Amino acid sequence: MKTHKYKLTYNSPVILTFAGVCLAVLVLNLITRGFINRLLFICYGHGSLLDPLTYLRLFTYVFGHADFSHLAGNMTMLLLVGPIVEERYGSWNTAIMMIVTAFLGGVLNTFFFSTGILGASGIVFMLIILSAFTNMRKGEIPLTLIIIAVIYLGQEIYSGLTLNDNVSHFGHLCGGVSGLAFGTVFYKKKFENF
Numbered sequence: 001m002k003t004h005k006y007k008l009t010y011n012s013p014v015i016l017t018f019a020g021v022c023l024a025v026l027v028l029n030l031i032t033r034g035f036i037n038r039l040l041f042i043c044y045g046h047g048s049l050l051d052p053l054t055y056l057r058l059f060t061y062v063f064g065h066a067d068f069s070h071l072a073g074n075m076t077m078l079l080l081v082g083p084i085v086e087e088r089y090g091s092w093n094t095a096i097m098m099i100v101t102a103f104l105g106g107v108l109n110t111f112f113f114s115t116g117i118l119g120a121s122g123i124v125f126m127l128i129i130l131s132a133f134t135n136m137r138k139g140e141i142p143l144t145l146i147i148i149a150v151i152y153l154g155q156e157i158y159s160g161l162t163l164n165d166n167v168s169h170f171g172h173l174c175g176g177v178s179g180l181a182f183g184t185v186f187y188k189k190k191f192e193n194f
Contacts, residue, residue, distance in 0.1 A: 014095045015082035018063075019075050022120060025063045026071050037064045037118065043106045045113040058106030059099065062120045074120045081124075081131040088134045089186060101126045101178040105171050113170060122175030125152060129179025136187055145183075152176055 010016060029036045040057065041064025047054040065071040086094040101122055109117045129152070132145035156172040 012083035012086045012091075014091045014098070015078060015086050018082075018098065018120075018123075019078060022063050022065060022071060022075065026065050026068065029064065037066075040064070042116040042118045043109055044116045045109055047110050054110065058110065059102050061106060061117050062098075062102045062123055064118050065120070066118060070119055074124050077124045078120060078127065081127045084134060085127050085130045089130070093186075097126065097130070097178070097182050098123050101175055104178060105174040108174060109170065117171050119171075122171040122178070125156075125172045125175030126179035126182070128152060129176050130183050133183035133187060136183075149176070149180065 025036065025041060029041070040053065041060050043057040043061035044054070047057065065074065082094075089097070105117060105122045109115075129145075129148060132142060132148045136142055136145070153173060153176045156176065
């Protein structure tokens, strides 16, 4: 009888590394009793443009999470849809899309909102929307894409207007819109030579 040997693979380097950094930041934040988040991982609304950390936080806020429950919620979805997106679009493109989405969310929050933003929710929303583009064919619009966009983006618009729950619905929207934009660009590039 033949036995098969299995080996662990680092199948999605960008997504797995991102998740690992988020976990490390949470542990560090717990050890420092919230200091590390306040210093480096909360992108403050109307942050001081004279503070060099303001510019760093435009990118780093996606690594910080308030607690394990916050991290687990984001990482569950990230690890579910992220590898599919990374396999489809490639590690380099996935990393660039994550960086751009983080930066856009950070900049818009800094200039237009007075609250801070913390966590990877915007990245997760981008990946969810992008995952709906993975099986798109020329001349077709998958019904799943429309349903996902309506459910996720509609819910965030509604929640942002009606709830005062300390959740950055704007960050979620920014991620969802980024996912739609990136998905559209890649869709056009995929078929432009045909």
